[in-house]
Amino acid sequence: MTVPLFDTVLVANRGEIARRVIRTLRTLGIRSVAVYSDADAGAPHVREADHAVRIGPAAAAESYLSIPALLAAARETGARAVHPGYGFLSENVAFARACADEGLVFIGPGIRALEVMGDKIRAKEHVAAHGVPVVPGFSAIGMDDTALAEAAVATGFPLLVKPSAGGGGKGMQIVRAVDELATAVETARRVARSAFGDDTLLVERLVERPRHIEVQVLADEAGNIIHLGERECTLQRRHQKVIEEAPSAVVDAATRELLGKAACAAAASVDYRGAGTVEFLVAGDRTEDFFFIEMNTRLQVEHPVTEIVTGVDLVEQQIRIAAGEDLTLRQPDIGIRGHAIEARVYAETPARGFLPATGDVLEWRPAPGVRTDAAVETGSVVTSDYDPMIAKVIASGDDRHAALTALDTALADTVILGLDTNIAFLRSLLEDPEVRAGRIDTALIDRLPTPSPVPVTPAILRAAAGVLPDGSTRAADAAHASALWRSGSGWRAAGPRPARTVAFLGDDDAVHDVRLEGGEDEREPGVGPAVVGSDGAVWVHTRSGAQRLRPLTRREATFVGLARTGRAANASSPEVGAPMPGAVTAVHVSHGDPVEAGERIVTIEAMKMEHPVLAPHAGTVHLKVAVGDQVRRDQTIAIVRNADEASPAD
Template sequence: MPDSLQSAEMFHTVLVANRGEIARRVIRTLRTLGIRSIAVYSDPDADAPHVREADASYRVGPAAAAESYLNGAAILEAARASGAQAIHPGYGFLSENAAFAVACAAAGIVFIGPAPRALEVMGDKIRSKAHVAGSGVPIIPGIDAGGLADEEIADAAAEVGYPLLIKPSAGGGGKGMQVVRGPEDLPEALATARRVASAAFGDDTLLLERLIERPRHIEVQVMADARGHVIHLGERECTLQRRHQKVVEEAPSPVIDERTRARLGIAACAAAASVDYLGAGTVEFLVAADRPHDFFFIEMNTRLQVEHPLTELVTGLDLVEMQLRVAAGQPLGISQNEVRMNGHAIEARVYAESPARGFLPASGPVLAWTPAPDVRTDSAVESGSVVTADYDPMIAKVIAYGRDRGAALATLDRALGQTVLLGVDTNIAFLRALLAEEAVRAGDLDTGLIDRMPPFVDPEPTGLALRAAVAATPRTEETRAAASGTLWRSGSGWRAGGGAQPRRSLFATDAGEILSAEAPADPPVGARTAVDGDGAIWVHADGVTSRLQPLTRRAAMQRQLAMNAGPAAASHPELRAPMPGTVVAVHVTGGARVRAGERIVTIEAMKMEHPIIAPHDGTASVETIVGDQVHRDQVLARVAADPAE
């Protein structure tokens, strides 16, 4: 702590070393406390909401996170230039980086988080488990496979017992995890886990532990001050996950009773105290669905969590304010006996992705954004923002509160239906389908629930949506159809022998369905529309958002003929981009003969690669090059089938 900052004083200037909704959320509390806020930004974020909402802002690099938000030197330089006394790292990026915490201390700037030792101990899954076990925190039976030969690992695995879960020690986000049901599957699983761990983290050290069947993911919020006081603020249920990424969270957990809550709290506080913890942290546990009274330590996240608003709503406490105060040397100001949990809160993460397309990431300009009333929405975007493929696809969190779980669920579902985001695909419709699942409503959760759901299908646009789309469609020569003649081009709807007829428009949905609707006599009420750069109509009506592409009658006829062709329709010659992204590889040259399933082009979006493959044997023609920025549905290549086919 700088000598100029006395223990009872609050900071006057704090730099927020993050972006998006968490940067805006921290700035909100800084403003409430009268503290000057400093934002940092990369080139694509120069006009982002968090930049405009801060008192001052500094550029820290180009789009790549490694050169901007992970550039500790640039962030420290911005802190020095702005006169910031402290840096709030948010979550992700540098929030759990021990080297950055050391650099902050060397620069005389307070890192709003725990000391480097806590970051180092809790940042390693193997080390953290061994460490907290010494403080009486229950851990899952397992072994550290570092330095062991495969034969030794097999012997140890037999002692732990199958089924087993293999996970990289240095990893996160589920990368490299392998489930092993029996000893015959162990060699291949070890090889796969090592290969993925080495590629993803540069470290192939593995941890093997007993697999908890149908697990629930329960985490406990802790807060500690520099005077040795550690309290917990109850638990959060984070079981609803897809590919090990949280989707919906709630507080309190519907399965944890008061006695188990107290035991969880004691274990979480013991884990934090074992590393002389300071500030906000989360201790994560696995709970077997059929034995909710038994829990096992997974890891400790040494930072604020995405889902921290749940705890704020049920306790009435501002966790960011508490972080700031304890970082400034002030006491917690609240004892464990004074913590109260009232009501129920549920949070849904809104991602820029297309669930009906296998959850492919989405990007593009936000044509319209209106959060729902009467709930808390922490968002990274507003109307006019651009969602890029450079960062995490989470663009908002919708958090509902109710007197009980049923009321909170109903409020969240209603709020999601009222949330308007046009121009970028989101998972909002999927979230509503998830909340409607019988098991979710009953609180009968496990981490595999989402994976067992059937493939998601976008809901049909309603009649109101179609009428609104007709009203919003620009009346161009093309959309009036291809025929010539003054009466046709007039768009009046006049027909020989029939007088004026209602004008009908044709649209294609993202699923390829062709829909038609008449022009409404009066402007539709209760719908929002916007037109994107490809001429598609985005419409929000009756709680559903749809993207409708206007069609000429000729185009509609061609599509219908292709659909009537049956299975042959699956072999359409055009290969289109499933999402906006960057072409990172072109695998064939024009005129090359290709086989069905052969990779033609690869595009990258949201740090994930997506291959575009040949639908049938034939001759390829490529219409893009490496480095191209392509938009959704853009034709990237064609594969002309042989005449015989």
């Protein structure tokens, strides 16, 4: 059945999500309305929409999570439907109800599906009753610590403690023995309250060395349900997906049919409508042993790989189904052609434990020849207000090997300067022998060593020096000079610039010198472009990853060397610095308490990730922050004094 589509749709999201939805709306001839917070006033999705409405300040709770603000924007612009994207309110039943009360079509499933599948405990019990296999476990609702411990012992270790509400792996804790349970429960509940406003917990048996396989489904009002094959989402870090591909390297046609039938059964059990994803845990390479994890009642971040191998625009299908059209696709119409693989590019610093990064995007150039869904462009500002994922790079090929190779090349050709990203780490992950062979599990990344900074090479140093006016001028001053002065072309009114030596401080905390001869070509293949940031640091692109170098005067270079010598002579500093910018969400000790080496002092949260800050050695702690404080990277948050040291002035 063909029905008229909507004339105007409000996109209740931001970044690459909003841009993705707007792209299909434009193809369908539907007017798009973007919403934005103060932090996103200049964001690409705001300009690309046909109309844009400010909905509040930077804080998500006062903008993208504000149901009244979103409804007001829809009324103001005459929108007939709301596409929630993924994340934020996309699975929020209160938002879906509010849209219905307002006379707006919520481009997503019905209320019942949102209610049942939005609660992991209820969802698990529900699908089990409809023949879908589930992992053994229990709900911790109403349990005190003693009852919870008894139930955990009865279920058997190892266990996974996770919030019932929400998703994305937030708050999940692995428990291998009963004495680890109390700390895991405390952490999971705190994260759940903060992220989802609900600290209900679910405890499940942990399946060792599992694979994470999910199945895309589409369903219409008439009850037609199809699946579009599976996606392999096993490569994860801290329960957050990093690399996704379709199809899975280990799922054969028979298992694909079994997974698809289970996914369709789960969707049918709640009268599902629209696009959804049913997630399964597979025990190792035994794909016939799979267990329901949850159903995401929305589009997934990784949906592009399914679109590429099936040729189906999932956003278009969502819109048509929401408008009342019946599915024109039937299961025999769905075929898997070739292989597609996606890498999530995060603003983070892998060498510092993958801590979130912020900054100005000084240069952005997506790789040619592949699909890139990005939240940023040159001039964008990445803050700690939202998720750290800034782009997705998606490549394809006739087979898995070709797709892996194409993605590696695309990542090498993706230029983003001005903030740290995980691109170098992604490339090293794609080269891992186990990844290449398809022998993966969800803990593979966690077993890898901490990534090291990209080595500083003479070619990188020459490229960095090439964008400075001369070797003696401070880059901080150069950053405010004219475009010609900062271009690094080497042009001078009086002829070529003379030979000079430039010193840089690298991310490896070492001083690097480079001597440039006058008139030589400072750009080399595979290195560049290079730009100077507002703080004076020089960013250089290489195929191995971006480099940040801080130009030093000779005096500064001497002091850096002395400081390194002094640090080596001391076991540890009494000053404890913040490893990342963010908010203090928990203080685990009191001012003046004795602490042991490695004991948690505070927890800092940024970009939806918690990071505990530990005591560097035993001593007495003197706190410099409190819960709720915003801290800068490297800001002193505590001082841990040995017993024989004088107490600092407070």
